[in-house]
Amino acid sequence: MSAQPAHFEFERPDSLAALIARLAQLSAAGHDFALAAGATDLMPQIKQGVKTPALLISLNGLPELAGVQARADGSHRLGALTRLADVASDARLRQHYPALCAAAGRVASPPIRQRASLGGNLLVDNRCIYINQSPLNRAAHAACFKAGGEVCPLVKSAVRGELPQCQARFVSDTAPVLLLLDAVLRLVSPRGERRLPLAQFYRDDGMQRHVLASDEVLVAIELPPADGLRIDYDKLAIRRALDFPSLGIALGVRADSAGALSELSLAMTGIGTHPGCWHFAAAAHESPNALLDTACAAARDSATTYQQDFFPRDYRKRMIDVFIRRAAQRLGVARWM
Amino acid sequence: MNAYRIVGTPQPQIDARDKVTGRARYTDDIRLPNCLHAAILRSPHASARIRAIDTARAAALPGVKAVLTGTDFERTFGVLPISKDEPALARERVRYVGEPVAAVAAETAELAAAAVALIAVDYAPTPPVLDARQALKPTDDPLHPELQRENNLHKQVEQRFGDPEAGFEQASIVIEKRFTFPSVTHAFTEPHAVQVEIDGRGNLTVYSATQVPHYVHLALAEVLGIDEHRVRVIKPHLGGGFGGKSDPFPHEMIAAKLALVTGRNVRLRFSREDVFFSHHGRHRTQLTMKLGFHPARGITALTGDFLIDGGAYGSFGVVTTYYNGVLLQGPYPVPNFAFRCRRMYTNKPMCGAMRGHGGVNPRFASEVLMDMALVQSGLDPCQARIDLIHRENTLTINEFRITSVGLQRGLEEAMRRSGWREKYGKLPYGKGIGVACGFFISGSALPIHWNQRPASTVRLTVEFDGAVTVYSGASDIGQGSDTVLAMMAAEVLGVDLGQVKVVAADTRLTPVDLGSYSSRVTFMAGNAARNAAIRMRRLLVAAACRLLALPEPGYPAPAPPEDGFRQGGRAPDFDADFLGANPDYSDGFEFADGRIRHLDSGKQTGFIAAVHAAIEGPGILQTVGNYRAPKLGGSFKGAGAGLSPAYSFTAFIVEVSVDPDTGFVKVERATCAHDCGFALNPLAVRGQIEGCFHMGMGQALMEEVLHYDGAVQNAGFLEYKIPSPFEQPEIDLVPSISDESEGPFGAKEAGEGPLAPVIPAIANAIFDAVGVRLFELPLRPDRVLAAMHKAAGR
Numbered sequence A: 001m002s003a004q005p006a007h008f009e010f011e012r013p014d015s016l017a018a019l020i021a022r023l024a025q026l027s028a029a030g031h032d033f034a035l036a037a038g039a040t041d042l043m044p045q046i047k048q049g050v051k052t053p054a055l056l057i058s059l060n061g062l063p064e065l066a067g068v069q070a071r072a073d074g075s076h077r078l079g080a081l082t083r084l085a086d087v088a089s090d091a092r093l094r095q096h097y098p099a100l101c102a103a104a105g106r107v108a109s110p111p112i113r114q115r116a117s118l119g120g121n122l123l124v125d126n127r128c129i130y131i132n133q134s135p136l137n138r139a140a141h142a143a144c145f146k147a148g149g150e151v152c153p154l155v156k157s158a159v160r161g162e163l164p165q166c167q168a169r170f171v172s173d174t175a176p177v178l179l180l181l182d183a184v185l186r187l188v189s190p191r192g193e194r195r196l197p198l199a200q201f202y203r204d205d206g207m208q209r210h211v212l213a214s215d216e217v218l219v220a221i222e223l224p225p226a227d228g229l230r231i232d233y234d235k236l237a238i239r240r241a242l243d244f245p246s247l248g249i250a251l252g253v254r255a256d257s258a259g260a261l262s263e264l265s266l267a268m269t270g271i272g273t274h275p276g277c278w279h280f281a282a283a284a285h286e287s288p289n290a291l292l293d294t295a296c297a298a299a300r301d302s303a304t305t306y307q308q309d310f311f312p313r314d315y316r317k318r319m320i321d322v323f324i325r326r327a328a329q330r331l332g333v334a335r336w337m
Numbered sequence B: 001m002n003a004y005r006i007v008g009t010p011q012p013q014i015d016a017r018d019k020v021t022g023r024a025r026y027t028d029d030i031r032l033p034n035c036l037h038a039a040i041l042r043s044p045h046a047s048a049r050i051r052a053i054d055t056a057r058a059a060a061l062p063g064v065k066a067v068l069t070g071t072d073f074e075r076t077f078g079v080l081p082i083s084k085d086e087p088a089l090a091r092e093r094v095r096y097v098g099e100p101v102a103a104v105a106a107e108t109a110e111l112a113a114a115a116v117a118l119i120a121v122d123y124a125p126t127p128p129v130l131d132a133r134q135a136l137k138p139t140d141d142p143l144h145p146e147l148q149r150e151n152n153l154h155k156q157v158e159q160r161f162g163d164p165e166a167g168f169e170q171a172s173i174v175i176e177k178r179f180t181f182p183s184v185t186h187a188f189t190e191p192h193a194v195q196v197e198i199d200g201r202g203n204l205t206v207y208s209a210t211q212v213p214h215y216v217h218l219a220l221a222e223v224l225g226i227d228e229h230r231v232r233v234i235k236p237h238l239g240g241g242f243g244g245k246s247d248p249f250p251h252e253m254i255a256a257k258l259a260l261v262t263g264r265n266v267r268l269r270f271s272r273e274d275v276f277f278s279h280h281g282r283h284r285t286q287l288t289m290k291l292g293f294h295p296a297r298g299i300t301a302l303t304g305d306f307l308i309d310g311g312a313y314g315s316f317g318v319v320t321t322y323y324n325g326v327l328l329q330g331p332y333p334v335p336n337f338a339f340r341c342r343r344m345y346t347n348k349p350m351c352g353a354m355r356g357h358g359g360v361n362p363r364f365a366s367e368v369l370m371d372m373a374l375v376q377s378g379l380d381p382c383q384a385r386i387d388l389i390h391r392e393n394t395l396t397i398n399e400f401r402i403t404s405v406g407l408q409r410g411l412e413e414a415m416r417r418s419g420w421r422e423k424y425g426k427l428p429y430g431k432g433i434g435v436a437c438g439f440f441i442s443g444s445a446l447p448i449h450w451n452q453r454p455a456s457t458v459r460l461t462v463e464f465d466g467a468v469t470v471y472s473g474a475s476d477i478g479q480g481s482d483t484v485l486a487m488m489a490a491e492v493l494g495v496d497l498g499q500v501k502v503v504a505a506d507t508r509l510t511p512v513d514l515g516s517y518s519s520r521v522t523f524m525a526g527n528a529a530r531n532a533a534i535r536m537r538r539l540l541v542a543a544a545c546r547l548l549a550l551p552e553p554g555y556p557a558p559a560p561p562e563d564g565f566r567q568g569g570r571a572p573d574f575d576a577d578f579l580g581a582n583p584d585y586s587d588g589f590e591f592a593d594g595r596i597r598h599l600d601s602g603k604q605t606g607f608i609a610a611v612h613a614a615i616e617g618p619g620i621l622q623t624v625g626n627y628r629a630p631k632l633g634g635s636f637k638g639a640g641a642g643l644s645p646a647y648s649f650t651a652f653i654v655e656v657s658v659d660p661d662t663g664f665v666k667v668e669r670a671t672c673a674h675d676c677g678f679a680l681n682p683l684a685v686r687g688q689i690e691g692c693f694h695m696g697m698g699q700a701l702m703e704e705v706l707h708y709d710g711a712v713q714n715a716g717f718l719e720y721k722i723p724s725p726f727e728q729p730e731i732d733l734v735p736s737i738s739d740e741s742e743g744p745f746g747a748k749e750a751g752e753g754p755l756a757p758v759i760p761a762i763a764n765a766i767f768d769a770v771g772v773r774l775f776e777l778p779l780r781p782d783r784v785l786a787a788m789h790k791a792a793g794r
């Protein structure tokens, strides 16, 4: 079973209205389609036969999804199609949300970032070494749940239908930073438009990963003013380029008007089915050190790691503390200690 | 100071511009008219009987022209005559996930793929053997029953020299450790591809991405059962091999057979995952090594027990089995030496030759043990190595003839330039510096198929327009062999490099060269090209003499170099066809700037005028040069393994930082002393050394082929981790450092030897940085961290 050439129809609507009309039609007909932005996540999966859409609808002709807009109040609207290379280098974003630019700049590799979109990055599929595989490798074993089968070789005790059914891991590099920034998603579907905080978007399952309907389009990501929130993002990966995060930690600190540490926030990617996100009030802790201990414990306790990545599971878990403490160091948490 | 005009100067490869501008034609770029597309059905089972194959639905698909299964091939094959155990398509049983089971030729690639999916194979899976230890166990059902063994042993080699037990007695330090190495793969850029053109008389022209056109030629004729003269193999531009393209392959047999059956041209290309299934990479190795050392005596004894996982078929495995042991005879004298190496068959893609063939994993073990012994003895690991390296013109205990050795001087210089004395043992915790040495053959002295023919022959012509053409069977696989052959011809004939054309690796047009493996091409094809050019020079000198009314100079008869040792102490093996290795060609004339000048009289004529004068009689100006390795080696069983007319020596000094919290190892910089004799093309030497470092660092820190139920689990470059450019450090290269009298212009190999010491140098630097030794590759952060925690008692 060499790789089969993929067959699909291709459409490229040139307005959001046209797309929504088409989506209404397609979902009524129960048609099997996929939306494609940069397609840097989608296309490899199609090539490997993991996804087999009959129709690919390109979002790249939609002006409504493009561009970054700064508003007078310091908030920003990022079109879902904004390329990661542009996110990483945009002067306004670098001024207001430097950690977002840094995280975008750590995704994949320079050529991939030229195509990969920010929206696509929030929607990047969860990964597992048993599913993101060559067709022959998958043919060599019984299909797992995510491949439509009846077993999970990773978590042998997993039961069909019981969530989380699948432990394919969440890998977006930008999601943790966007979570700490309180990003809000603008979603449009044939049923209209809705605004949804990113914090309510993801679900605890490697297959049914989020609450986006199949005929719903992510149009933009809205960011409130950063307001003194400083964030650090770093990822665990064996190489400086190309690799998905085996662990990614975004740590945020916010100071009150008197300059005292008021809040510590933390989001985690690369481990688990969805990004973990926590906020800790400084007032509840006797010292910044105690605050960090709480943060580490929260992240560590939430994390069940599996052997599904380059790094062994224990190591990834162990690195949670290390990454949090290093981020705290870079953010200068010590100066409050 | 370089005494030459062209050799010794850095030259971009002659096809570099074509490659970077996309003009170069690789195998898959060729467009043959009216060509069928082939596709292969691969086994999803690691081990199964094939009960039946139903090809009817595939064959019935309109546009499908032929369907093949194992029964369409009578003969199995293999690069080594002693292990021709591989079928073009599996028969009766499959032995690994990815093994070719059936093949289709159809009008389009899509049709071929669709047809392959319609082939129904009835498999009866059998329990697979997935590990070399498991393969040692007795079984009624070995992978290769024809060997009539009770287990899955493919090849066992045992050699013993001196008295190792007595040697250990003489040692002040004896260290024994177990080491584990995963399999790693070549990861060349261009996936395998083949195209077959068939003419009206049934002759096949096979374009293939291969390192060994000559062996592919022979294997095709044998497997297809056709006369050898009906086959022609051409290697177009090639995007990297590293040993992964040095076997005849099933896909070559399949495409050729499809062309024969259909009478049509056929093309076949691999996806990246196909390449991983085909593999032929470095053997997964478990080994135990024991080193006896004494500060005053050096190494007193070395023994090793190697268990290597060969995968499903033989490939180069018999050679690998020997090389695991015999390449330990350098870079230091080992007076008492014994090893056993067992290569096992398992139900996984086969392993074979990979850059540094067979010597890389044992080198890691020996250089780590060496480092441990030197540290324990309180010796400086760098200085002590310099003191121990083989002296020039010595014979090892297994009768390797060591000629030139430049590593003492090279390593001294590297030591100075790296600041070793200021750094070793003195850097802060987390920073370290380490050293390791290596040793490699510069061309296998013996051919794979035993015969009396030269190891390499080159034909050279000069045309009326002054174009010099080198015809060589050598395969430029990206290493730059075409360039180096052109440089040598240009040097001898005093013409511009651009005036020299190279026609290479075409088994109809070019004389035989055995191929690009065992680091043999520069040495062997190089000597042949140089000799052909010298003979041409003599024709032109004769013509110039006629034009200038000068007497022809007399030439010395081919004679062995004065030092009898240089010919292995035996009778010289020169004959009328062989000018010898690296003969002096001074003749009293200077060839330069388009002129031929008689040095004594100052009389001169144009190069073209001499060409025209010389061409008048024969109508064509053509010479032949060849290379024969000297008779070498002992008379014991297996004495031929590792024999080479010369050996390269390498040392790497590497600096690392180890993150104490994460265990991440970052290579900060490296200094390399590589004794490649005279660097014919310093730019290409640098390229090879940087490439070796990159590859060695990958194996050291991250690369590993993973399997799940025998299926390759990381069959792509996202999950098979090759270091990115960010990980590659600056490499300071100490200039070339010996004169190999039998190498062309004094040259030895530079393509493989530098790889092996990279890995132990990194490991030894980690020890200097954080005080831990690791005995299993890759040296992943989690392993480094665990070792640090263990050392700290955590």
Ligand SMILES: Cc1cc2nc3c(=O)[nH]c(=O)nc-3n(C[C@H](O)[C@H](O)[C@H](O)COP(=O)(O)OP(=O)(O)OC[C@H]3O[C@@H](n4cnc5c(N)ncnc54)[C@H](O)[C@@H]3O)c2cc1C
Pocket: A034, A035, A036, A037, A038, A039, A040, A041, A042, A043, A044, A059, A065, A080, A081, A084, A106, A107, A108, A109, A112, A115, A116, A117, A118, A119, A120, A121, A122, A123, A124, A125, A171, A172, A173, A174, A216, A217, A218, A219, A242, A243, A244, A245, B718
């Ligand atoms: C070699 C390699 C390395 C990579 N490394 C990383 C990495 O380090 N970190 C990382 O985070 N990612 C990585 N990726 C994954 C991917 O490149 C990025 O996540 C990228 O940002 C995805 O964006 P895209 O526009 O290409 O998404 P696409 O592939 O176009 O889409 C991804 C998914 O989102 C859906 N989608 C996209 N846009 C919309 C929209 N506007 N509305 C509704 N649905 C939409 C698509 O249907 C699809 O299901 C890597 C990919 C490769 C091939």
Ligand code: SF4
Pocket: A127, A128, A129, A130, A131, A144, A145, A146, A147, A151, A152, A153, A154, A155, A165, A166, A167, A168, A206
């Ligand atoms: S975790 Fe999900 S993707 Fe991985 S094997 Fe289990 S079901 Fe498949």
